[in-house]
Amino acid sequence: MxxxxxxxxxxxxxxxxxxxxxxxxxxxxxxxxxxxxxxxxxxxxxxxxxxxxxxxxxxxxxxxxxxxxxxxxxxxxxxxxxxxxxxxxxxxxxxxxxxxxxxxxxxxxxxxxxxxxxxxxxxxxxxxxxxxxxxxxxxxxxxxxxxxxxxxxxxxxxxxxxxxxxxxxxxxxxxxxxxxxxxxxxxxxxxxxxxxxxxxxxxxxxxxxxxxxILSVLIGTKQLNKVISKITEPLTTVTKRLHMLSQGDVYSPGSENITETDETGILANAENNLIKQLQIIVEDITVNLSKISSGDLRISTDKAYTGDFIPIQKSIKDITSYLNEVLLSINQASNQVRGGASQVSDMSRTLADGATEQAGVIEELSASLDEVSYHVEKNTVSVDKASDYIRQINDKSREGNEKMQSLLAAMENIERTSKEIGSINRTIGAIAARTNLLALNASIESARLGNEGKGFAVVAEEMRQLAGQSAAAVNDTETLIETALAAVANGSQNTADTAEQLVKITDMINEFKDIMREIDSESRQQNNELKEITQGIGQISGIIQNNVAAAEECSAFSEDLNTQAVLLFENIDKFTLIENM
Structure with missing residues (x-):
């Protein structure tokens, strides 16, 4: 007791x-x-x-x-x-x-x-x-x-x-x-x-x-009280400020009124420098995280980080730089996908209109062979034009598929980087745990040393509290990283689904291209063999029906792709990026 x-x-x-x-x-x-x-x-x-x-x-x-x-x-x-x-x-x-x-x-x-x-x-x-x-x-x-x-x-x-x-x-x-x-x-x-x-x-x-x-004891005690008060008052001031700092108070003034040049003055000066450094770092991190939370990735960490805080500054720069690069690539790819989807949709509508027009031509062919011949030649021209459009659509679809593969690789890279950040965060948590263990050992050693070691018990307790706060911060960071990983996983799944749809569209375009080549061959055969026009009309009627169905299906797929591209662009557009990276 x-x-x-x-x-x-x-x-x-x-x-x-x-x-x-x-x-x-x-x-x-x-x-x-x-x-x-x-x-x-x-x-x-x-x-x-x-x-x-x-x-x-x-x-x-x-x-x-x-x-x-x-x-x-x-x-x-x-x-x-x-x-x-x-x-x-x-x-x-x-x-x-x-x-x-x-x-x-x-x-x-x-x-x-x-x-x-x-x-x-x-x-x-x-x-x-x-x-x-x-x-x-x-x-x-x-x-x-x-x-x-x-x-x-x-x-x-x-x-x-x-x-x-x-x-x-x-x-x-x-x-x-x-x-x-x-x-x-x-x-x-x-x-x-x-x-x-x-x-x-x-x-x-x-x-x-x-x-x-007795007089010597009284006078000595009085003088001793003055001397010890002069020594401990600055230490008390510094201790109170460090206690406030351990509770998260960074912006309160430090112990700047301590002007001694001895160890207490050195301690107070070190405390003031620490508080100023933490104020700079906390303010810089707060501003940059606020920008990131609002979607603005145009951040800069030009504040003077020192000592073990320099890796934090570098990590912030690396994270924002990488996010800027990846999201900018996704933004560009989404623009291209949206443009390609719009072109595919337009071409599909054009193809459907052409098929309808061909159906009208077949009805007119039954009334007049001359008019049928005219329409056959017109169909030949239209088929050539459609073939060109199909080739363009095929090229754009292949290019969109390549962009989606790049997007998938970028999302995987984000996921891997997030996991690496999680590993670094766990390392920081391990360091905090070791710091807590060191603080506990320091408390045990101070208790073992008795009166000579009791002066260090306060410092050991402060180390333990700082280690606990670091561990709490690590847990919060891990929660944010896990949320980011979940979001990246969701984005990766959506991107993979979009890439799969692009592959299907490419296959359908190739099938449509084959059909158009068949139409071209039939049209040329009808132009050379007008005697078989009746049979050719029947064949053309069947082919046109297939073309209408294929065009409608292609139009539906192109509309869905366009919707997904617009959604991806809207999500990317929430971030303000550095365009010249």
């Missing part, structure tokens, strides 16, 4: 959370290090303070012994007597003070006799067996410390002008001329007061360090 909440945070919140955590940890670590350093420093100061107290009493004893030595040298030099030297030495020990008058000295002999003490109650008493409140023979320890060279000893003793027994640390050195053990010491409560002052200063320093750390 916590991981999901972290994933839903925006980049600014993630950066602020992580960097703030690092900042706090760093400040805590530095504070701990500083605290440890302060602790070590104050511990060292406390140790030095204790050492200073030891040094102070050692120096005091050494100084006192130096003074006693000087005094004893005066006796040795004969300046004073032995008694005066001894008395003077006692006064020196008794009256010498240090540490603002708080430090004093006393002297004991090896057998425990107190020779000199600031407290007259102790002078002249033997304290060798004296013990403190812990049961320690402190005088023995003092003498022992001086003899073995350790010099320092600890015991509990009274404190001048203060009630109670206090722990004391003493330093003892032996003055050899008199055998005195000169001692002085510091009370531990005085030492602890000095160390307590240091500890109080240490506590003040710790409090200041904590306050400075």
């Amino acid at each position: 916590k991981k999901n909440k972290t994933q839903k945070l925006m980049l600014k919140d993630k950066l602020l959370k992580n960097v703030r955590g690092i900042l706090i940890c760093t400040i805590i670590a530095l504070s701990l290090l500083a605290g440890i350093a302060l602790q070590i420093s104050y511990d060292s100061s406390a140790f030095e303070k204790r050492q200073n107290f030891d040094t102070e009493i050692k120096t005091a004893v050494d100084s006192l012994i130096s003074a006693l030595t000087v005094n004893y040298q005066r006796y040795e030099n004969g300046e004073i007597t032995k008694e005066e030297a001894l008395a003077s030495s006692e006064e020196i020990v008794r009256n010498t003070r240090y540490n603002n008058g708080n430090g004093y000295f006393w002297a004991d002999t090896a057998d425990g006799l107190c020779v000199v003490h600031m407290n007259p109650d102790y002078e002249g008493t033997n304290r060798l067996d004296a013990v403190d409140k812990k049961g320690t023979y402190y005088i023995r320890n003092v003498i022992k410390a001086a003899d073995n060279g350790t010099n320092f000893s600890e015991f509990y003793f009274t404190k001048p002008n203060v009630n109670g027994i206090f722990k004391k640390r003493a330093y003892t050195a032996k003055f050899e001329p008199y055998g005195w053990y000169i001692s002085t010491g510091n009370y531990y409560d005085d030492i602890n007061k000095a160390i307590l002052t240091l500890r109080f200063k240490q506590s003040i320093s710790d409090i200041i360090l904590i306050l400075v750390s």
Whole structure:
């Protein structure tokens, strides 16, 4: 649940959370290090303070012994007597003070006799067996410390002008001329007061360090928020615009107000260039597809396509160029077919009129042989003329059949090209699927990398959405191609039917041509053999009847061909083509 909440945070919140955590940890670590350093420093100061107290009493004893030595040298030099030297030495020990008058000295002999003490109650008493409140023979320890060279000893003793027994640390050195053990010491409560002052200063320093750390966290967090906001605000702007772009919004302005020269500025500039390029391409494709949907194939793709968009521009050009070429050929063929069908229809009507006229001639022949001869000669001329027309019709029919075969080949080429386009479209669909798979893998990798990879999860999601939109566009394109293939298949079937009708018309024209040759032969025979005119008239009557039926059938076929040609021309005329291709 916590991981999901972290994933839903925006980049600014993630950066602020992580960097703030690092900042706090760093400040805590530095504070701990500083605290440890302060602790070590104050511990060292406390140790030095204790050492200073030891040094102070050692120096005091050494100084006192130096003074006693000087005094004893005066006796040795004969300046004073032995008694005066001894008395003077006692006064020196008794009256010498240090540490603002708080430090004093006393002297004991090896057998425990107190020779000199600031407290007259102790002078002249033997304290060798004296013990403190812990049961320690402190005088023995003092003498022992001086003899073995350790010099320092600890015991509990009274404190001048203060009630109670206090722990004391003493330093003892032996003055050899008199055998005195000169001692002085510091009370531990005085030492602890000095160390307590240091500890109080240490506590003040710790409090200041904590306050400075807290203030550093607050100020650092505030400054960090400003810095991260400055970094993430352009990214947020670019992300929102790219999200709008993924939803199909191409024409909204880009992030042109971002003027930074760092990576965010480079990203914003790339986004602006992408949007401008897409605006150009979408506008160009929209205009050209609108023209195609309205039947206007006079399109141009002169916009500046770049990168992977260049094949799209080339495909549009190739498709429109090929459609122009094919439809223009169909248009020309339909014009020729329509013209040929009109001629066949006219010739069929002419042939029917001629057959009717021949029937009238046969009726007149029964009344007059001269008139029959005249009509026979006229029939011969008409047959020659009809033969010429039949040859022309046959040539036009053959030419129309060839054009229809070319039209069939062109329609098959359109169908094959549409299938190739469908194959390319499926390839694009496969690329979209692979892009979707790559986006999914990128999402998995970003989740596996944790916080370091979460910044890429947004980009991976955008890739997945773009792949989905590409797949949808591919499906729409496949639907359009399938519709086009169905239309081409229908046109191919109609063209094949028309070609079959042209073949039938050609066969009928050839049959009619044979009949006309037979009429010509009969007419010439009637002209040479008028004696057989009755029989010839009967034959001519039968032939004329056949001619009338053939002419009517040919006229019907020519009318049907003309209708199909007009329909084909009307469909082709819906497209506006480039005539000079």
